[in-house]
Amino acid sequence: MATYKKKVSKPKKAHEEAINDNSTTAEVFNTLDETASRSEKWIEKNNKVLFTGLVVIAGLILGYLAYNTYIVEPTEKEASNELAFPRKHFNEANLASENIDSLLTLGLEGADGKYGFVDISSTYGSTQAGNLANYYAGISYLKLKQYDKAIEYLSKFSSDDELLGPTALGAIGDAFADINQQEDALKYYEQAANKKDNQFTTPLFLFKAGITAMDIKEFSKAEKYFSKIKSNYPVSAEGADIDKYIQSAKFASKN
Template identity: 65%
Template sequence: MATYKKKGFKAKDKKEQNQIDDAKFETAEVFHSLEETATKSEQWIEKNSQPLFYTLIGIVVLFLAFLGYNKYIIEPNELEASNELAFPRKHFDEAATAGSGIDSLLNLGLEGADGKYGFIDIADSYSGTDAGNLANYYAGVSYLQMKQYDKGIEYLSKFNSDDEMLGPVSLGAIGDAFSDINQPEDALDYYEKAANKKANDFTTPLFLYKAAQTAMSLKEYSKAVDLFTQIKEDYAKSDQGKDIDKYINAAKYAE
């Protein structure tokens, strides 16, 4: 015969009843603890509401100031510097194709004329902008073309770029300058920096080759072997990779 069970639950014995009572007590303690924590949090917030409010206002003000500084100071300054760069770049580009009078064109690019800034002024007046940074590069290259190596190194050293081509080329140009003034140790250092700046199929093998040749002139033959070998392993199809075994063997037998 089916047994009818009454609604509700009754503990079978005293032990089970005690377990139920303990569970109820623990649950009550947890809720009491949560209530106390919530009360303390509310009291702390109420007590510190004014400082919290001012802190929040301060954060908002700083954020708005940052946005305003970018919009009304940085962006217009960048645009102005970029516009100023057009005049000296025109003369720099003309010097690259001119048959004669190159130095006068480069000087116009460096110093400016007719109320227009040259690379030197732009680099100085807009030092925090991308155009100001780029002006250092153009000034450095201009000085190198005029064989004023110290100034060329000075301005190129101020230039910084993560561009895949421009970054390595600027470092390699400093290496060329040191090579031209017979400071091969410094030249080697910058050629290696140029080779390692941004790996690509054009600048990397070029500056590895220049570094290896400079190492040969310094009689650092093992270093030259390593550099030539890197070209063979990673850039065999480059211009510098042609006949690279000849250079590797020359470095090995020179030891």
């Protein structure tokens, strides 16, 4: 007798997966539609706020451009023009063999309605010319042996220039050295030596740092500075006789 075998249908996996995929895709699109709809409603609701924000940002940008065009640039040019008069007297003082103090004072104080370095510093302090006036004023006061004022103006000067930056720091060191504040002088000579690495200012201020360190009996530090000149800057003016300074520092540290 034949036995009836019930035919078992195989699961239609592929078909079901396709349905599930279509369902998932539909859900994603529905979610995106809902998100987009909420975003549109939020934008519509906050339209005035967004527009005001854009106007404010645009206003700030235009204001900044206008400030630079109509305030900063003309002021910078004006300050630069004012700097010509005192700088002329400063240069003359550097070349003169007499009346040097008078020329330096003219450069500092101005004359005939023209500003000097001091006036330019106070009036145009935010400009590059005003910053440069601090340097000239500081060096002028240093030459006039008015050390407190030299330190004051040189401390207000800032520059990343290869020579001016280190020179200004070294000049502060000179001012402190001249009023016998050797520890302060050493600090500024060290800063000047480390400000920029070149064959001119670096060995100069390493040497001054070494000499000052010898004065305050920091002999190992002096030896380190002198040795650095020998190793890194042997062809500099300071490197010519540096061996005797190294030996002097070594001898002093042992006694």
